[in-house]
Amino acid sequence: DTEVTQTPKHLVMGMTNKKSLKCEQHMGHRAMYWYKQKAKKPPELMFVYSYEKLSINESVPSRFSPECPNSSLLNLHLHALQPEDSALYLCASSQEPPQPQHFGDGTRLSIL
Amino acid sequence: QKEVEQDPGPLSVPEGAIVSLNCTYSNSAFQYFMWYRQYSRKGPELLMYTYSSGNKEDGRFTAQVDKSSKYISLFIRDSQPSDSATYLCAMVPLTGANNLFFGTGTRLTVIP
Numbered sequence: 323d324t325e326v327t328q329t330p331k332h333l334v335m336g337m338t339n340k341k342s343l344k345c346e347q348h349m350g351h352r353a354m355y356w357y358k359q360k361a362k363k364p365p366e367l368m369f370v371y372s373y374e375k376l377s378i379n380e381s382v383p384s385r386f387s388p389e390c391p392n393s394s395l396l397n398l399h400l401h402a403l404q405p406e407d408s409a410l411y412l413c414a415s416s417q418e419p420p421q422p423q424h425f426g427d428g429t430r431l432s433i434l
Numbered sequence: 435q436k437e438v439e440q441d442p443g444p445l446s447v448p449e450g451a452i453v454s455l456n457c458t459y460s461n462s463a464f465q466y467f468m469w470y471r472q473y474s475r476k477g478p479e480l481l482m483y484t485y486s487s488g489n490k491e492d493g494r495f496t497a498q499v500d501k502s503s504k505y506i507s508l509f510i511r512d513s514q515p516s517d518s519a520t521y522l523c524a525m526v527p528l529t530g531a532n533n534l535f536f537g538t539g540t541r542l543t544v545i546p
Contacts, residue, residue, distance in 0.1 A: 359461045363539075364538055365534075367532075377532060419526065420528075423534060427475075427477040
């Protein structure tokens, strides 16, 4: 069992739907991350919250919207996704970098 | 040229063998080095974290870093079928330390 909990584990949605992915950690970490991972590829960084301040990967489309309600919670809001957005979405957390990141088991997202 | 190169495998070994997994990197700013293990349909699990040249041992796992050659390795002794997974090297520069730079991963199969 990981100490970073992600829900749901699986999500199937249509291109017009709005949904949210959730992540929670109770390790007292102050940095939280969203990654996207396609099959047989390494994770790609999408967003970072460090001390609840957001850093964005400029290549991430605006149909992905992160939210950090507090230092333990991280959400990823999804809207009008495309089939190519189907992937494993991973949440991670860490103490202040460069301490190593700890990953959850991800949400497997399928866009119909 | 990618900043982190990893032998892609796949690698298949008999149970009990010594496994060597390797990454090279081009950016001398990388100072912190990690190895993650990822089972199918799971998130990456931190195995080893080091920031010094030399060897670090944890049970059957040894991480080796050679900063002068920009080369890191993970050795697995007495490999077990449960070690079958994808292994990802990752590294972090001294600055801009929110970014994990991953290798492409090596898929390992340990045959009983």
